[in-house]
Amino acid sequence: MVLTVNLPTESYDIVIEEGALARADDMLDLNRRCLVVTDEGVPKEYAETIVKKCAAPTLITIPQGEGSKSLQLFQSLCSAMLAEGFTRSDCVVAVGGGVVGDLAGFAAACYMRGIDFYNIPTTLLSQVDSSVGGKTAVNFGGTKNIIGSFHQPKKVLIDPLVLKTLNPRHISAGLAEALKMALTSDREFYGIFKAGKAKESLAEVIKRALLIKISVVEQDEKEGGLRRILNFGHTLGHGIEALQGDDGLYHGECVALGMLPMCGDGIRAEVTEILKSLELPTVLPVDLEEALAFADHDKKCVTDGVNIVRVDVAGEYVMEKMPLEEWKQLIRDRVGGMI
Numbered sequence: 001m002v003l004t005v006n007l008p009t010e011s012y013d014i015v016i017e018e019g020a021l022a023r024a025d026d027m028l029d030l031n032r033r034c035l036v037v038t039d040e041g042v043p044k045e046y047a048e049t050i051v052k053k054c055a056a057p058t059l060i061t062i063p064q065g066e067g068s069k070s071l072q073l074f075q076s077l078c079s080a081m082l083a084e085g086f087t088r089s090d091c092v093v094a095v096g097g098g099v100v101g102d103l104a105g106f107a108a109a110c111y112m113r114g115i116d117f118y119n120i121p122t123t124l125l126s127q128v129d130s131s132v133g134g135k136t137a138v139n140f141g142g143t144k145n146i147i148g149s150f151h152q153p154k155k156v157l158i159d160p161l162v163l164k165t166l167n168p169r170h171i172s173a174g175l176a177e178a179l180k181m182a183l184t185s186d187r188e189f190y191g192i193f194k195a196g197k198a199k200e201s202l203a204e205v206i207k208r209a210l211l212i213k214i215s216v217v218e219q220d221e222k223e224g225g226l227r228r229i230l231n232f233g234h235t236l237g238h239g240i241e242a243l244q245g246d247d248g249l250y251h252g253e254c255v256a257l258g259m260l261p262m263c264g265d266g267i268r269a270e271v272t273e274i275l276k277s278l279e280l281p282t283v284l285p286v287d288l289e290e291a292l293a294f295a296d297h298d299k300k301c302v303t304d305g306v307n308i309v310r311v312d313v314a315g316e317y318v319m320e321k322m323p324l325e326e327w328k329q330l331i332r333d334r335v336g337g338m339i
């Protein structure tokens with residue numbers, strides 16, 4: 001299946017196909033210098049499969065975890081490209097999850113003011129969300145994604161076969177981001193979660209999540225408005241994530257926790273049960289006040305208030321701006337009620 005992201009300046013395909021990794025050279029132009037970036041948690045054979053298909057590969061394997069989204073590693077990727085004589089005609093290929101995609105994409109966005117970038121997401125989370133839409137970034141000064149750029153990939157290759165080696169926690173974390181799309185935008189899609197069928201319907205989940213993602217990105221590529229719905233649960237989620245080291249909760253797990261208090265009273269209990277059935281956390285593992293304090297630096301918090309997304313009815317979002325302190329109080333009230 002091929003889905004297309006149609007943007008005013010550049011359109012690109014997302015190929016969803018079992019065995020796509022093994023046939024990458026049929027779909028990507030690898031007949032040039034290629035910086036292949038992967039991480040230590042990704043089975044080696046995935047990046048090696050791509051490397052063998054490149055005319056002039058440079059392979060960089062970064063440590064696993066959010067800590068790799070750093071300016072130091074960004075510099076390492078740029079240094080490698082410079083040392084290998086990469087030109088504007090060469091490319092970067094990410095083989096991994098969201099961290100690899102964000103870092104490699106940012107290096108592709110900046111090197112010589114932007115070179116081609118291919119994304120081959122190997123986690124469910126990156127397949128349903130982060131590999132599409134062109135967000136690239138590193139973390140800086142304790143703030144997530146604060147330095148980055150929009151740089152759309154030339155193509156995204158999704159091979160569902162790679163999910164077979166993914167640990168179950170990563171599957172659940174990816175499902176949290178897919179549930180985010182369903183809750184904000186698609187009641188029918190939400191029905192798959194409500195019926196307890198999400199884990200056994202991954203192909204359908206990937207397709208439906210991507211259709212929502214594509215529609216949102218096509219309407220609002222640079223997050224002037226609508227794209228904020230993809231941040232549902234992320235303001236608190238980022239705070240929870242920032243308080244933990246690389247051994248803490250995964251990004252998708254923090255988003256799950258962040259979404260709960262943004263769900264209205266009529267739906268929160270049901271969403272809590274869905275999260276439990278997906279083996280996602282429903283109880284905060286960190287101090288709430290400390291997590292809320294991170295919102296003071298969140299780039300979604302503009303000076304005159306926080307842009308928040310709420311869901312009171314499954315499949316429908318409410319987007320509004322509220323004073324930061326009012327948002328914090330809403331979370332305190334609801335988290336208090338959840339315990």
Ligand code: GLY
Binds near residue numbers: 230
């Ligand atoms: N993952 C959120 C976005 O792409 O906007």
